[in-house]
Amino acid sequence: MRFTSEQRFDDDVLERRFILGEVPGILWTPGSASPSAPVPLILAGHPGGLDMMYARLAARARHAAAEGYAVATIELPGAGDRPRSAAADQARADLRQALAAGEQPSGDVVDRLVLPLVDQAVPEWRAALDALLLLPEIGGPVGFSGGVISVGVRLAVVEPRISAAVLFAGSFVPRSVVEEARQVTIPLLVLLQWDDEGNDRQMALDLFDAFGAKEKTLHANMGGHTGVPHFEGDDANRFFARHLK
């Protein structure tokens, strides 16, 4: 992991860009954290495209950093400046075509779009976790927050260092991921935008139902994909305070 730039904000949060192998990422840490007190870490998921997502990610990260968390994110495969996949581009085109025709996309289209992404992204997130936990200012425990929700589900199943997750039900979910969700036992807060135009509400409810966690909470709010109310950021911080501190 190599840091490529750094910037300190008014709120004393330190933002550092990094590169890990070929994967770019961003790390936010509380500026006032003393080196003798390593902080918990939140991995911040997103739908891909760090530059496009930067404003929302940075706002969420600085909100959490202000409460004593380190927050890190990496670019998804095929997004931003990373090499594109012809198969994923084809699946995305098929998905858009179905939505434009007012149809629910077929399971096959969703599988072709999401499953290869999960298979490639999850080892990258785990490698990032390896590198981040070597930094003296980061201790643990570790949470995951955001989307792609199928990436969060797989991470929660395979990565024992993740203790709690806030998952954003804002993308299509393969049937096999709903099955995989039965193996998730860490505490979960699932956010659902009730009228999200780019989301299958029933699939999100099925996914919530499937999770094997004893403590799981669903928060559904009005508005579309990007309309998550500001107070949900406070709720996510309180959820992590219960489970990571």
Place this chain on the structure above:
Amino acid sequence: MRFTSEQRFDDDVLERRFILGEVPGILWTPGSASPSAPVPLILAGHPGGLDMMYARLAARARHAAAEGYAVATIELPGAGDRPRSAAADQARADLRQALAAGEQPSGDVVDRLVLPLVDQAVPEWRAALDALLLLPEIGGPVGFSGGVISVGVRLAVVEPRISAAVLFAGSFVPRSVVEEARQVTIPLLVLLQWDDEGNDRQMALDLFDAFGAKEKTLHANMGGHTGVPHFEGDDANRFFARHLK
């Protein structure tokens, strides 16, 4: 409204029992509230049976009173020591029979059980509100919190003094109430126990979907009817802090 007993708790909350016409009730007020600063009021709904519900109601009320709210509740028609209705008893027996047979109760049974209760209870809650708002220590605004959810829905439609509501989706809901919900425009927080054995989850989701409010949030948690996690009490207080203060 006539006060019949009073008790002051360690946390300085004052609990007073009262009777209004033939309807008994309980009022909790923050002990330290100065008479020059009237506090907002939360009407605390419940499924009927004040004595049976007392422990849970008092815990919620004192939690809210500690944050500066007055909380009041009244007995439901046909519950506790109030005169029973033969028709309601028959409907309740029919409901139990359907549930015991593993069936969803018919719409007719739910209508016979819930609609007369709503018709009788709502004017009583409004009369209690009239009396409570005459007390110098209570100002407003007014919120409603709890169940029976159909009572909360009707109150939110007909009573303009109610500014926000936390509704517990813990009872069967007549189809006509789902229609009525479209007229509810105040901010809502709806609590749903995902595995509530005495509740129709799909009806609760349909009801949430129907509400006409621009700000509505659903919180679903695991566990049965009485298993609402403690942190939802904090969430409800924060919801009311956003809308009643």
